[in-house]
Amino acid sequence: MTMKTIDDININERLYQLNLGPQHPSTHGVLHFLLTLDGEVVVKAEMLIGYTHRGHEKMAENRIYEQFYPNSARMDYLSGMIFNTGYCEAVEKLCGIEVPKRARYIRVITSELNRVASHLLGVMDFVMGIGAYTPFLYGWDDREIILDLLETITGSRLTYNYSRFGGVRVDIDQTFCDSARRFIDRMRERFKLYNDLITGNIIFIKRTVGVGVISKDVALDYGVTGPTLRGSGVNYDVRKSEPYSSYEDFNFEIPTKEEGDCMARYLVRLAEIEQSLRIIEQAMNNLPDGPIRADVPCFITPPAGDCYHSFESARGAVGYYIVSDGTRIPYRLKVRAPSFSNLFVMSKIIPGHFVADLVAIFGSIDVTVPEIDR
Amino acid sequence: MLTEGQKKLLEELKNNLAKSVPEAKISQSDYVLTGYHLEFSSSKVGMRRVAKEMRSRRFNLETVTAVDFIDSFEIVYLYFNYNQDNIRVMVRIRVPKDEPPFTVSAVYSEAIWLEREVYDFFGIQFKEHPDLRRILNPDDADYFPLLKNFGKTTITGEIDDMLC
Numbered sequence: 001m002t003m004k005t006i007d008d009i010n011i012n013e014r015l016y017q018l019n020l021g022p023q024h025p026s027t028h029g030v031l032h033f034l035l036t037l038d039g040e041v042v043v044k045a046e047m048l049i050g051y052t053h054r055g056h057e058k059m060a061e062n063r064i065y066e067q068f069y070p071n072s073a074r075m076d077y078l079s080g081m082i083f084n085t086g087y088c089e090a091v092e093k094l095c096g097i098e099v100p101k102r103a104r105y106i107r108v109i110t111s112e113l114n115r116v117a118s119h120l121l122g123v124m125d126f127v128m129g130i131g132a133y134t135p136f137l138y139g140w141d142d143r144e145i146i147l148d149l150l151e152t153i154t155g156s157r158l159t160y161n162y163s164r165f166g167g168v169r170v171d172i173d174q175t176f177c178d179s180a181r182r183f184i185d186r187m188r189e190r191f192k193l194y195n196d197l198i199t200g201n202i203i204f205i206k207r208t209v210g211v212g213v214i215s216k217d218v219a220l221d222y223g224v225t226g227p228t229l230r231g232s233g234v235n236y237d238v239r240k241s242e243p244y245s246s247y248e249d250f251n252f253e254i255p256t257k258e259e260g261d262c263m264a265r266y267l268v269r270l271a272e273i274e275q276s277l278r279i280i281e282q283a284m285n286n287l288p289d290g291p292i293r294a295d296v297p298c299f300i301t302p303p304a305g306d307c308y309h310s311f312e313s314a315r316g317a318v319g320y321y322i323v324s325d326g327t328r329i330p331y332r333l334k335v336r337a338p339s340f341s342n343l344f345v346m347s348k349i350i351p352g353h354f355v356a357d358l359v360a361i362f363g364s365i366d367v368t369v370p371e372i373d374r
Numbered sequence: 375m376l377t378e379g380q381k382k383l384l385e386e387l388k389n390n391l392a393k394s395v396p397e398a399k400i401s402q403s404d405y406v407l408t409g410y411h412l413e414f415s416s417s418k419v420g421m422r423r424v425a426k427e428m429r430s431r432r433f434n435l436e437t438v439t440a441v442d443f444i445d446s447f448e449i450v451y452l453y454f455n456y457n458q459d460n461i462r463v464m465v466r467i468r469v470p471k472d473e474p475p476f477t478v479s480a481v482y483s484e485a486i487w488l489e490r491e492v493y494d495f496f497g498i499q500f501k502e503h504p505d506l507r508r509i510l511n512p513d514d515a516d517y518f519p520l521l522k523n524f525g526k527t528t529i530t531g532e533i534d535d536m537l538c
Contacts, residue, residue: 050510057495058519093409220456223435223484236456308409308452308462310436321450323441332520336437336452344487373510 014038018355022051028125028362029369031343035355042358045350047343053373060333065091065165065300068333073159075335076371078121079314081114081150081160088163089244090309090320094302095165102290103167104246109283110150110162111245112276113180116187117146118314119227119269119276126266126363127198130207130356135197142190145183152176165300167293177284184277194270208262212349212361215260222348223341226316227272228365231265233258238312250282262364269366301328315339315366335374339367376411379459384412387431387463394427395420403464410452410462417468418475421451424465425478425485428453433463438478438488440496442522446470447498451478469498477503495520 020033030051036044056071072087073080085107092099124139147157153170154162162169198204214224219232229236237254239247255271257264304326310319316338323332342365350358376384388400391414398416405411414424428435436452451465469475477500479485489500490509497518500506508515517524 050508050512053510055519058525061520062525093407096407220432220434221483223482225434234456241456241460305408307407308464310409310454310462317436319436319452321437321439321452332441334437334439334450340487340491341484344484348483 015043020355020358022048028367031367031369031372033358035358037355040354040356042350042353042355045347045358047346049343049369049372051373052370054370056374057333057335060330062329064328065302065330066298068330069164070159070161073161074370075337075374076313076315076318076339076368077158078368079114079118080158081154081162082111082311082313083318084160085111085163085245086309086311086313086318087320088165089311090307090322091165091300091302093309094305094307094322094324095300097166097294097296099167099294100291101246101288102171103292103294105283105287106168106172106292107163107245108247108250109172109180109280109287110153110160110168112280112283113146113150114160115314116273116276117143117150119273120146122314122366123198123266123269126262126360126366127204129359129363130204132198132201132204135194138190138193138197142187145186149176149179149183152179164293164296166296167291171292177287180280180284184281187273187277191270191274199267199270205263207357207360208266208364209259211262211357212353212364213260214345214349218345218348219260222345224316224345225338226312226314226342227268228265228316228342228345230254230256231268232260238310238317242310244309244311247279249286250279252279262360265364265366299328301326310336313338315368315371316342337371337374339369339372343367343372376405377459380411380461383459383461387412387427387461390427391424394423405462408464410464412461412463413466414463415466415468418470418473419467421449421465421467421478422476422481424451425481428463429481431455432457435478435482435484435488436462438485438492440492440498440520442496442520444522447496449475449492449498474499474501476501479503494518497521 015036015038018035018037022030022032032048034046035042060068073084076083120139120143124136128136151157154160214232216232219229235254235256252275255268257268302324304324306323308321310317319336321334322330325331391400398414398420400414403413433453433455436454439450441448447469449467453463477489492498493506494509494511
């Protein structure tokens with residue numbers, strides 16, 4: 001009997017499959033990777049999704065517009081405030097409701113606080129995924145302050161139900177503004193700590209620089225949006241290109257990086273936190289007086305027609321497409337989930353990387369699984 | 375308010391789309407009320423020609439979805455561009471229930487998953503799609519949840535009772 005050497009073995013015999021997930025700590029929920037491996041190198045990656053599919057789009061067709069408020073934040077539980085506000089703005093666009101300026105400013109403040117919380121979790125989860133546990137705890141500490149702050153006005157910590165058609169539910173007061181200012185000052189101090197802990201860390205640099213490069217063309221082909229797209233050098237942010245709420249009133253920049261690797265996406269997110277703090281500060285300094293809700297009937301009946309409203313969540317451009325047939329119930333409600341497209345690009349960029357790099361790339365794209373599954 | 379660049383791009387798009395798909399109806403729409411600048415509607419044809427035109431102008435395919443109008447489907451494509459003159463183009467293609475549309479996944483890879491989702495929820499079998507399988511619903515499901523005859527409730531009556 002002759003022994004087979006490694007060269008004799010057919011390539012197809014050498015390949016084997018590995019299931020990563022659906023229950024795995026680094027898959028942010030229930031996401032299932034079916035990997036075809038050659039040794040430690042991924043040859044083909046397939047993402048199996050749908051484990052948390054709850055049918056929000058079908059639910060919308062079976063309830064009146066007001067009853068869909070709580071559903072909106074449950075799609076992306078990490079930036080629930082942004083989804084909740086976006087849904088209200090989409091319906092306002094459909095009905096032609098004018099929102100008071102104070103309410104729009106409050107929406108900006110709460111959305112940006114939520115974005116900071118989401119980016120903190122996204123960055124820290126990414127860092128923890130590649131082995132650094134300490135920064136995660138510091139980030140969690142900062143995020144906790146935002147959750148406490150938002151809890152005082154909304155009553156919930158993640159799945160907010162705060163925006164209403166024509167305004168918001170509760171006004172913010174001086175105590176809220178003072179706490180938010182204290183948080184901003186604290187957060188600016190913390191950037192130095194994060195840079196020391198993460199950005200300059202040699203292990204972190206080796207794990208992220210040049211890993212998982214998404215080029216501009218691939219990003220366009222796969223419909224990538226959000227910080228992932230801006231990390232690939234495309235200067236696109238819905239807040240600038242189609243200002244909603246009252247983003248046109250504020251000065252802020254869109255941070256972009258040309259490299260397109262994990263490090264670029266991480267740096268874009270950190271820079272976005274700084275920009276969000278700037279926006280919150282400006283909004284609180286110029287907060288106008290006035291009512292927080294327009295005079296809107298208890299139950300709205302939009303005219304027949306359709307509308308598309310796009311807004312920027314912490315993960316990319318979200319869109320609500322609503323078709324109305326002139327009744328109290330939406331005829332069709334479609335949600336464009338940014339994570340859906342951002343995840344699909346992984347099947348293109350993963351092949352050729354190690355399994356360990358998959359965790360880094362997946363963390364740097366920062367998707368939320370319930371938002372993909374809807 | 376439209377800028378000069380947007381107006382110019384809109385005119386160009388209108389002419390080019392009318393040239394490549396002569397049977398379509400193209401009209402400008404009120405962006406403030408609808409969220410899109412240009413509306414393109416046609417029956418059965420034109421989705422691939424529009425996609426190629428949009429790709430050559432570096433437009434991004436935002437979403438693909440469908441609406442069930444009982445007697446026919448309306449397939450909806452939304453395009454948006456990244457550069458300064460932002461234009462959103464809404465493309466509606468009416469297709470009969472027994473005659474599925476062609477895929478645009480050869481032009482935009484993103485459409486592979488987006489069209490899989492449309493198939494998953496409406497049962498629309500896109501022609502020439504490379505990988506048409508269930509995506510969010512279970513693989514062995516025998517239903518298409520977003521069809522209007524699936525899970526129909528009498529909620530309208532209940533709400534009217536509640537409000538009176």
